[in-house]
Amino acid sequence: MSIAEATSAADGGSRSEFRRGVASCAPVLLGTIPYALVLGAQATQKGLSTVELSLLTGLNFAGGSEFAAIQLWTSPPHILLIVAITFLVNSRHLLMGAALAPFLRDLPRRRVFPALFFMCDESWALCLADAKRRAADGVTPAFSPRYYMGAALAMYLTWVAFTTTGALLGPVLGDAGTYGFDMAFAAVFLVLLRGMWKSIAAARPWLVSLVIAALTYLFAPGAWYVAAGALSGLLAAWLTAGDA
Template identity: 90%
Template sequence: MSIAETRSAAGGGLNSEFRRGVASCAPVLFGTIPYALVLGAQATQRGLSTAELSLLTGLNFAGGSEFAAIQLWTSPPHVLLIVAVTFLVNSRHLLMGAALAPFLRDLPRRKVFSALFFMCDESWALGLSDAKRRAADGGAPAFSPRYYMGAALAMYLTWVAFTTIGALLGPVLGDAETYGFDMAFAAVFLVLLRGMWKGVAAARPWLVSLIIAALTYLFVPGAWYVAAGALAGLVSAWLLWRDEA
């Protein structure tokens, strides 16, 4: 095989990995679209402009904290409260990044930073599952950057595009939750949870987070249940890890 043919075959392999990432993410994307529209509609109803929402979703790219921020949004906004809640909700990314770290250590920093910026719950779950599967099958390297970026970029572009569309359609949609779109948010995470299920013992931090979030939702006004659930899950995971270490 000539050098040109070798390069062409390598390029085709890289492109096929990217396409594989997009294809594996496609079912999740259809679940993402409804609650992206809900977020966009809710943001305009809270007084954000379309440009402001696009900037929020493009730079933050973390749906849970964006929903929390929108729920807490007032005029003028309570900036410190929103920042604190956003940090707590997004703090799960510390654990997600740590889980990916063994697969990223051999990549150049520019690729690592790109992978972490575009990391969301869905792309993280798909990338980690694929890396573990490839490692079990003896694939080297286990982590496929092209596959991961195919899934991550598909999620990013879909999220930013449809939250923007939701903002534009907000006045027409009215209360988007009346259509049941908000249930798609929970449905997507239940699917991801099913794919990562490793038994009851490993799910204990999730259960603690669920109980604390539910109790806070029932007895504390506002969106504090999001922060309470996230913090409870992190503390629970740390305490259980210490007991098992």
């Protein structure tokens, strides 16, 4: 095989992996669109402009913390509170990154760190499951960067586009919750949890976080349930790390 043929084959393989990432992410994207619209509509109802909302979703790119920030938004906003809640909600990325680390150790950091900016719950779950399947099948490298970028960029562009669309349609949609769109947020995460299910022991941090957040929501005013759920889940994951 000539150099030109080898280069062409490699390019074709890269494009194929990228398309595979986009295709695997497509069902999740359909569930993402409704709650992206909800976030955009809620943001405009809180007084954010379309540009401000687009910057929020494009630079932060973490749906859970964005919903928390919008719920806490006032005029003027309590910046320190929002920053603290955002940090707590996004701290799960520490565990997500640690789970991916064994598959990324052979990749140069100049490629890994920019790529991780686009990591979200959905793309992380899909790529971790794909890497584990490839490793079990003896495929090397187990982690496919092109597959990851296909899934991650599809999620990123869809999220920013439809949160912006939701902001533009906010006055028309009114209370988007009346359409049931907000249920899509929970539904997508239930599907991801089902796809990653290993055992009851491995799911205990999820259950602890759910119970503590629900109890805090019922008995404590404000948005303390967000912090309570995040911290209790992280603590439970740390305490049970050797049991799963």
